[in-house]
């Protein structure tokens with residue numbers, strides 16, 4: 001068995017319990033199965049990235065500096081599970097927002113793949129050998145647009161189910177622990193191209 005090149009995780013509703021617009025580090029809780037998943041990822045010795053839309057910046061719900069405390073707490077939560085968080089990528093944009101310069105169209109707000117492409121470029125990982133785990137189909141689309149393998153945590157957070165070839169997850173799991181088991185079971189030589197449906 002060979003580890004994947006990297007694992008990308010959505011934050012809200014995937015890695016953490018979803019608390020809308022939360023930037024209080026003390027209110028950040030690992031989602032069901034996430035602690036076990038991070039332990040499995042740590043054993044795989046694979047880089048882990050958090051990839052998160054934070055439109056609350058553009059919408060004026062919190063200043064961008066608030067995300068520094070969130071990022072610091074993420075590093076602590078990983079460490080508590082024996083894992084290392086390699087980097088966090090935020091999209092602070094929303095074209096319908098009110099706060100400049102964040103109220104603009106961008107290529108990083110999921111379902112666009114910009115954060116994944118940037119992480120791959122900055123850390124030299126091959127996207128076809130990576131996994132992206134998220135709780136809504138916009139995550140799946142971002143992952144597929146980037147050429148990653150994708151896992152949907154089907155925990156009730158997706159409510160719209162707008163379909164399409166780019167929104168079809170490679171794997172569906174009920175929680176992070178089962179997603180981690182699926183990742184561990186897959187050999188990295190099975191690329192997204194080979195298992196794409």
Ligand SMILES: [Mg+2]
Pocket residue numbers: 010011012013014134135136
């Ligand atoms: Mg989410």
Ligand SMILES: [Zn+2]
Pocket residue numbers: 091092093106107108109
């Ligand atoms: Zn963006």
